[in-house]
Amino acid sequence: MFNLHTFGGAALALASLAFTAQAESWDMPTPYPDATFHTANIYQFAEDVAAATDGALEIKVHSAGSLFKHAEISKAVRSGQVPAGEFFLSLLANDNPAYGLDSLPFLATSYDEAERLWAAQKPVIDELLDGQRLMALYAVPWPPQGLYTTKEINTVEDLAGLKFRTYSATLEEFAALAGAAPTQVEVPDIPQAFSTGRVEAMITSPSTGANSKAWDFLTHYTDIQAWIPKNIVVVNKRAFQRLDEATQAAVLQAAAEAEARGWEMSRAETAEKVAILQENGITVVTPSEELMTGLRDIGAQMLENWKAEAGEAGAAILDAYQP
Numbered sequence: 674m675f676n677l678h679t680f681g682g683a684a685l686a687l688a689s690l691a692f693t694a695q696a697e698s699w700d701m702p703t704p705y706p707d708a709t710f711h712t713a714n715i716y717q718f719a720e721d722v723a724a725a726t727d728g729a730l731e732i733k734v735h736s737a738g739s740l741f742k743h744a745e746i747s748k749a750v751r752s753g754q755v756p757a758g759e760f761f762l763s764l765l766a767n768d769n770p771a772y773g774l775d776s777l778p779f780l781a782t783s784y785d786e787a788e789r790l791w792a793a794q795k796p797v798i799d800e801l802l803d804g805q806r807l808m809a810l811y812a813v814p815w816p817p818q819g820l821y822t823t824k825e826i827n828t829v830e831d832l833a834g835l836k837f838r839t840y841s842a843t844l845e846e847f848a849a850l851a852g853a854a855p856t857q858v859e860v861p862d863i864p865q866a867f868s869t870g871r872v873e874a875m876i877t878s879p880s881t882g883a884n885s886k887a888w889d890f891l892t893h894y895t896d897i898q899a900w901i902p903k904n905i906v907v908v909n910k911r912a913f914q915r916l917d918e919a920t921q922a923a924v925l926q927a928a929a930e931a932e933a934r935g936w937e938m939s940r941a942e943t944a945e946k947v948a949i950l951q952e953n954g955i956t957v958v959t960p961s962e963e964l965m966t967g968l969r970d971i972g973a974q975m976l977e978n979w980k981a982e983a984g985e986a987g988a989a990i991l992d993a994y995q996p
Contacts, residue, residue: 696728699912702735703759704743705860708884710938711813711904712736715759718811718906718931725923730916732757743840743859747907751805756912762798762812762905763841768805770983771797774990775814776843776902777979778972781994784940787814787901793993797986798905808913810928812905813935815878816943817898822874823867823891825958829967838866838875846978847876850971864890879946888953895958896947897968906931 701719705712712734719732735741741749746758747765766773774794775781781790791812802809820826822835833852839845840859848855853874858866860881866872867890876899887894906928913921951957960968980987 696731697916698731698733699756700735700740701732701757701759702738702740702746702749702755704738704746704761705759705904706737706884709860710880710942711759711815711935714813714931714935714938715906717934718927721927721930722924725927726920730920730924737861738859747805747807750907750909751807753909753911755909757810757906757908759904759906761841762903763843765801766842769801770979770987771801771990773841773843774979774983774987776841776900777975778847778899779969780972780976781901782817782898784814784901784936787903788936790994791903793990797990802907803910806910807907808910810906810908810924811932811935812903813932814901814903814939816880816939816946817901818876818878819882819899819947820874820876820893820895820897820960821882821887821891822893822895825893825956826874826895826964827961828963829971831964832874835874836870836872838863838872838877843975844876846975847971850974851968860885863887867891878942879950880942882955883946883949886953887950888955891955893956893958894947894950895960895964897960897965899968899972 701715703712703715707713715734719734723731740755741758743760744764746760749755750758763773763776766776771794775787775790781787795809799809824831826832829851835853836856837848837851837853838858839848839855840857845855856866856872858872858875863875863881863885876897879894882894908924913924916924947957980991983990
């Protein structure tokens with residue numbers, strides 16, 4: 674005998690199975706800890722995507738390099754091991770100089786300049802990423818980079834011989850031109866690297882310094898505002914194209930909101946984190962003119978080196994950037 678109750682239950686079960694089959698889950702690695710504002714922004718991005726798609730696409734964030742180490746993230750997304758990920762844009766400078774333009778010292782040192790630079794840089798970055806089967810979702814800058822040391826630095830010569838933390842080819846070049854000894858160290862390893870004497874100086878954001886509790890292992894922060902580099906969030910193009918149009922639109926809308934939100938978070942972060950450094954005993958120093966002159970000379974030399982490597986594409990970006 675036909676049982677309406679049983680039939681209804683079966684229909685609900687089938688509907689549930691159909692929804693589950695349609696739902697998709699993405700793993701998304703980022704190299705930065707949860708306390709970093711970039712990571713907080715990514716969590717919000719993931720929540721926005723889940724809400725806009727009614728759970729049809731869920732993004733699981735793997736922070737602090739827990740799924741892939743920083744240098745591996747772009748390759749993991751490119752190969753399809755994960756659909757999306759975040760990394761420091763300049764890490765790809767060895768692939769093409771255009772990726773490292775925002776890490777050149779003293780080219781763009783204010784947020785207004787950084788926005789103009791990204792507008793000039795993005796078309797080239799989009800084309801380069803497309804060649805790697807990747808697509809940019811959004812990019813967010815770090816606060817202006819400052820100099821952290823275990824002693825006062827008044828001239829470039831004071832950096833000579835110091836073991837200098839680096840995280841990109843551009844920063845390795847900077848350290849070498851300053852006479853320092855480049856040492857590759859990722860964000861989660863900074864406290865131990867300083868505490869064991871593996872590094873003695875670094876250039877990084879107020880965010881990283883405060884989140885790493887820099888006051889536990891160094892003494893001085895010199896506010897040189899050297900450059901405003903960006904993190905970029907990318908997606909594997911094939912994974913994106915597998916989404917239906919409505920889900921694609923939801924991802925792109927959430928990404929646009931994450932970029933706008935992230936730039937505002939970065940602006941707010943700068944003063945807040947410098948204040949935290951000072952409150953915890955770090956000596957915050959306004960750089961001497963002699964130091965800034967020496968650093969700008971290094972920046973000018975690096976820009977010339979960059980132009981020689983970047984060729985016509987690089988010249989086009991700089992032409993678009995110049996006011």
